[in-house]
Amino acid sequence: MNWDEYGTACRARGCLALEVFACITSPAKEGPPAPELLAAHLAYQKDLEARGVLFLAGPLSDPSGAQMSGAGLIIYRAADIAKARQLAEADPMHASGQRRFTLQAWRLNEGAPIQGLRLSERSFDRL
Secondary structure, three states: OOHHHHHHHHHHOOOOOEEEEEEEEEEOOOOOOOHHHHHHHHHHHHHHHHOOOEEEEEEEEOOOOOOEEEEEEEEEOOOOHHHHHHHHHHOHHHHOOOEEEEEEEEEEOOOOOOOOEEHHHOEEOOO
């Protein structure tokens, strides 16, 4: 079944089948990035968040859950995978070659995302 047919089948079962895009990012170079590159990356993420394009982002642990793996997960809201790829390519970490990424479409079928949560501002609108 192709991806669009799957989305139609999900909606027929009563799911939202909201398409977002999962960017798995990992180091392409040894050592930590320069502080100014990290600052540019974080500023880019905050801008995407303010525009409603960044859904979620953050680092991933190793399989034990005890150590940093160096990998990260960024979830974009975009019209299609080509637009999501443009967002990922424009990230200063990727554009500089410090990190590489893979990108996949992801259908959100179940769950209840938390409203009023702004991670980069460390704020949460409590009910």
